[in-house]
Amino acid sequence: MRVGKPMKIMRKVLIKQIVTEKSKTKLKNKFNQSQMRLEQECQQLLFEQRKLQNKTGVSKQEISQRFQQEINKRKEKINLIDFKLEQLDILEIGSEMIEKEVEALVEVEVGSHWNEMVNEKAIVIKDDVVIRIDE
Numbered sequence: 001m002r003v004g005k006p007m008k009i010m011r012k013v014l015i016k017q018i019v020t021e022k023s024k025t026k027l028k029n030k031f032n033q034s035q036m037r038l039e040q041e042c043q044q045l046l047f048e049q050r051k052l053q054n055k056t057g058v059s060k061q062e063i064s065q066r067f068q069q070e071i072n073k074r075k076e077k078i079n080l081i082d083f084k085l086e087q088l089d090i091l092e093i094g095s096e097m098i099e100k101e102v103e104a105l106v107e108v109e110v111g112s113h114w115n116e117m118v119n120e121k122a123i124v125i126k127d128d129v130v131i132r133i134d135e
Contacts, residue, residue, distance in 0.1 A: 006109035018126040
């Protein structure tokens with residue numbers, strides 16, 4: 001067995017959030033703001049489309065298709081947010097939900113237990129405070 005320098009590898013760590021009234025309200029506000037922004041973008045795209053269609057020498061059908069694609073993308077995102085808002089209402093206070101994934105740097109060296117290195121790890125947060133690290 002050859003002993004060498006330790007090596008650093010990247011691994012994913014889940015960030016979980018414990019649902020509280022405060023975090024539920026914060027998420028609901030974030031979702032509502034995203035929805036409003038997307039709806040404003042749809043209105044802006046419709047305005048730009050009408051402006052472009054009044055110009056001569058442009059294909060009204062091509063403009064309409066391109067703008068409709070962009071509007072549809074935003075409407076899909078709005079529908080996804082609607083779904084997330086419904087799910088948020090169902091979530092019980094005290095339950096855990098996965099918020100996101102981050103990458104962490106882990107040092108591996110000869111003699112390290114590989115299974116411990118690759119097991120799912122998580123950081124659990126409650127109202128923006130780390131309350132637990134699951135190893």
